[in-house]
Amino acid sequence: MEVVIMGGGRVGLGLASFLIADGHDVTLIETDERLCNDIASELDAEVIYGNGTDIGILEEANVEGADVFVATTGKDESNLLACVLAKDFNPPKIIARVSDPNHLEAFKRAGIDSVINPELTAASYLEKLIIRPKIADLAVIGKGDAELLDFTLENEDLFGKKIGEISPNDNFIIVGLYENGDIIIPRPDMVLNPRVKISILVKTKHAKEVLKKFTKHIPIHKDISIPSGSSNRTR
Secondary structure, three states, X not given: OEEEEEOOOHHHHHHHHHHHHOOOEEEEEEOOHHHHHHHHHHOOOEEEEOOOOOHHHHHHOOHHHOOEXXXXXXXXXXXXXXXXXXXXXXXXXXXXXXXXXXXXXXXXXXXXXXXXXXXXXXXXXXXXXXXXXXXXXXXXXXXXXXXXXXXXXXXXXXXXXXXXXXXXXXOEEEEEEEEOOEEEOOOOOOEOOOOOEEEXXXXXXXXXXXHHHHOOOOOOOOOOOOOOOOOOOOO
């Protein structure tokens, strides 16, 4: 896959590193000449010194032959303009980073395929880990309407049940079991053993109820009554 990335900052550099490690070809556009030199010496990628809001630079980066164009700078205005200009080269997919959530609508109106806000994504991930303490890990799927959850089976009512008796249904499907660190693709006749680690693909709006189905429910908050006249201060 050919990917053109505009912006060699934290997000752009990290994305480029992952793509290169997966065997994809990356061209990176950066306005800071010193940073360009550093990136060129660090990554196996074509690095172009220039601005992605310049049509000539987009031509040099061969956006027309790219599979994906991604604008990752911290400046929303630059990202929006670059994506609008990139549309004239007809890459199959255009992705933009948005720093200010108030600008999301402008990007959508411009017809950008995918718009991401890394800060909001990270905050949402942390929020889910906090409010669902039983989750070992999660991944948001698609446009946020589904999640892949990893957790340990704790509901004793499900011990010894066959997977086919439980999964799939309209809201979730068990997609993996883990034994000795290895993942196993589940079959309907497999039995759920006590405290086995499982992966479930679930619709986001049903994640809470599905998690309760497979784990023991332990309230996060507990009301503590303090007798009248006493103090909860410790001397």
